[in-house]
Amino acid sequence: MFDQLEEHIRRVMPLSSELRQRLVDSASEITVKKNGYLLQQGEVCNHGYFLNKGSLIQLFQHENGKEIVLGFYIDHVYSFLSSPKSYFAGIGSTFEIKALEECSLLAFRKEDLENMAETFPEFSRFYHTITANALHNMYLFSAMRLSLSAEDFFVYLMKNHPAYLQRIPDKYIARFIGVSDEWLCKVKKKIIKSI
Numbered sequence: 001m002f003d004q005l006e007e008h009i010r011r012v013m014p015l016s017s018e019l020r021q022r023l024v025d026s027a028s029e030i031t032v033k034k035n036g037y038l039l040q041q042g043e044v045c046n047h048g049y050f051l052n053k054g055s056l057i058q059l060f061q062h063e064n065g066k067e068i069v070l071g072f073y074i075d076h077v078y079s080f081l082s083s084p085k086s087y088f089a090g091i092g093s094t095f096e097i098k099a100l101e102e103c104s105l106l107a108f109r110k111e112d113l114e115n116m117a118e119t120f121p122e123f124s125r126f127y128h129t130i131t132a133n134a135l136h137n138m139y140l141f142s143a144m145r146l147s148l149s150a151e152d153f154f155v156y157l158m159k160n161h162p163a164y165l166q167r168i169p170d171k172y173i174a175r176f177i178g179v180s181d182e183w184l185c186k187v188k189k190k191i192i193k194s195i
Contacts, residue, residue, distance in 0.1 A: 001029050005050045005106060008079065012126060019120045026112040032056075032099040038081075039097040045086035047107045051079045054103030055167050058083075059096050069175040070095060071141060077163045078137070080130045100168065150179045151187050158191070 002024055009015050009023075032038050032054070039045055041061055053075050060068040073081045086093035087110060117124040145153055154177055157164050165173065174184040 001052055001104065001106065002027060004052050004075075004079075008050075009126065012129070013122050016120070016122075019116065019123055022112075022116055022119075023108075026108050026116070027106040028108075030105050030107050032103045032105065034099055034102050036099050037096055038099065038103070038105070039083055039086075039093055039095075041094065041096045042092040043086075044090060045083040045093050046090075046110050048080065048082045048087065048110065048113050049108070050106040051075050051081060052104045052106065054099060054101040054105075056081065056097050056099050056103060057168070057172055059098060060094065061096065067175065069172050071138065072100075072164055072168055072172075072176075073097075074163050074167055077161075080134065082134075084131070084134070100172070145176075145178065150177050150183070151191075153177055154184070154187055155191065 005023070005027075006015065006020065027050075038049070038056060051073050055075070056073045058070040058072070058081075060070055062068065072078065081097065083093040083095055083097065085091065113127060117127045144156055148156060154173075157173070157177075168176075170184055170188075171181050174181045177184065179187075
């Protein structure tokens with residue numbers, strides 16, 4: 001179960017045997033069943049996660065009952081996840097993370113990750129790079145959604161993030177784009193015809 005994380009780390013930095021062992025010792029293997037929650041609104045996120053298998057969705061449940069799709073995590077694509085403000089501030093999460101498929105993850109306690117970052121300078125850089133990349137991706141998606149028409153944003157996803165369209169149910173893609181399920185179906189047909 002650790003092999004995928006090790007492979008990912010080794011693509012970015014050398015992994016000493018000591019750091020590898022600390023990571024192995026710190027990791028807890030967890031499974032989240034389809035439609036189960038990794039994190040619910042109001043819970044404090046005390047872990048950083050690596051997704052080995054499956055897909056998850058980050059949601060915001062507004063008090064008016066509207067469910068807002070904020071993003072997705074897919075094994076081999078966007079594998080690192082947490083609820084940043086809850087994780088760093090130690091407060092209840094505003095968001096929830098729900099499994100769209102059965103998921104297999106490695107969970108790392110915040111204290112363990114921070115201790116490894118203090119002990120291993122190379123891991124500190126890696127840890128901060130993951131955090132910076134996650135924030136960058138969140139802002140980039142937000143900017144793209146605001147600057148493109150819904151149809152152009154769908155084309156952007158198709159070209160730049162095809163795994164989303166292959167693995168995420170259409171109803172969540174539609175909510176992510178901000179359109180109805182019916183509209184998405186029409187646009188998909190139109191785009192597929194033009195290819």
